[in-house]
Amino acid sequence: MYYSFIVPVYNRPDEIEKLLLSISQLNYEGAFEVVIIEDGSENTCKTVCSRFRESVNINYLFKSNSGPGDSRNYGMKKANGDYFIILDSDCILPESYLNHVDRFLKKKFVDCYGGPDAAAESFSDLQKAINYSMTSFFTTGGLRGGSEALGKFQPRSFNMGLSKKAFIVTNGFSKIHPGEDPDLTIRLWKNNFETALISKAYVYHERRISWFLFYKQVNKFGMVRVILNKWHPETKKLTYWFPTLFIMGLFFSIGLLFIGQYWLILFYAIYFLLIFIESSIRNGLIVGFKSIIACIVQFYGYGTGFLLSWYKINMKKVPERTAFPNLFFK
Template sequence: MLNDEAGTLAASVVLPTYARPAKLSACLEGLARLKLDAPFEVVVVDDGSPEPVAPVVEAFSDRLTVRCLRQANAGPARARNHGAAAARGRWLAFTDDDCEPEPGWLLALVRALEAQPDALVGGATVNAVGDNIYADTAQDLVSFLYEHAKVKAADGEGFDFFTSNNMACAKASFTALGGFDETFPLAAGEDRDFGLRFKASGGPLLFEPKAVMRHHHDMSLSRFVRQQRNYGRGAFHLRARASEKGGGKVPFEGVRFYSGMLSYPFRHRSPKPLARAVLLGLSQAAMVAGFAQEAVQRRGGGGGVV
């Protein structure tokens, strides 16, 4: 536990948000149902929404220890760092405004951290959008990456990142690492960069399947392609930053990795496996396009991600 002027808090949930008041309200509703046998707080960071979200947050003040901070629009990395700096809990847990935790989510993360305080812990994220093949396929991609990490764990490698909508660590560890790299203005790549730096610092990355987060991310084909293209832009920025910091190159995966990805819907007997496999292939094409876009911009003097 951490003692401070406001009392004793076990954990702080850091929640960046931008212009999605209805989804934010649903997320806070889920956070209000969390089961934790110790005091915790929620720190909402409004990333410059055109209409401030403070009234949405204040509506939960009788059910949650919750604060709303506001900053000029600067992207999710800075918003998470802003919330973490103001947090008063020993443990920091991160999620997004389009997510809704299962009641035992925070308890599972806290128990895992109490058992191994120097770890970065990630939980299981599940798609909560019904009958949407694009959301299903986006979830397939994350699930495959986690499955791949579990296979690598047998060879002593394991996880090297967790998605930033379901991860937690000690505030002291987060602060010592410098938080998220704020040169990632998109919601793409900053979580992988953080995980790689955490791992390089000697901290283990542990997967906790009982920490379940439901992801309500509606998608169309155009939004799916845009998301994957942004991931490609983030991947270029990740490699460029690793080179700038002298951390060496981030390796590309081989043929076995991509064949495993494309076969994932079939191996897991997912609905519409062929369509999902095609979309997974499209996701990689979009990522390559985003990666190339950033490479061209940098060669043309455009700097980093814009």
């Protein structure tokens, strides 16, 4: 099997340099290529790519800006592989990554896989805290962290594999962003393609992020989920309401304190204590404390985004592109 790494990038040559360095150090003995899709960047990574051409088979493509989903589609159309490995530009691969993928697919082939999201020791405390919040069983059910999540596994495009056959049948990613990856996964299922988690095929996801950017990211995740529920009503789950109800309950528990009622806040205190203990064991006390903040930001951002989107789309019946034009590329 010939693999093509598909990496869209927008104004981030420094991230591409780290990613290509990690790819050049893979211990996989087979041939593969790396397709870099420059999505209309002003600060391009062309020079960075040229420095790695002797150690990595790179196909550098420049195109006008159309978003990450369309850029991935463009790259897959130009790629030579029969299996595509889609990565975000801010990922770093461990040297055994491709070996784990190849062994898994040779043993149990699937047309789409996803791998976990991990934090390297070099990451900042904030990056580690956000990584914990995004991957912990206590916050997301281990959806991104390599746990066997409830129900079918939905790969995410920061670390995702897709066969050429599946790409041709589904036409790849849609114009929505974020949310293009779960939308693709659902369409894969509808076309009888299987997905799987390869727990050993993790990447170090070095998000360039702040508290505010994290909030904006998860807020969009919440908005998009309602749109996906509209497009694919058979995928609706009550659990998607959990962040909204969690935040409403937290505010209500704080209000109860003013009338001397402490029972509800105790449940939240126990929950936050469990997060603090688990994250501190993994990452230290400072990250443990910041993980509590990350959890609150994540649930507040996602929960309020979900509620707003649900109100506009389901109650006011506003078309999704009219309600949230910033979530769609033309």
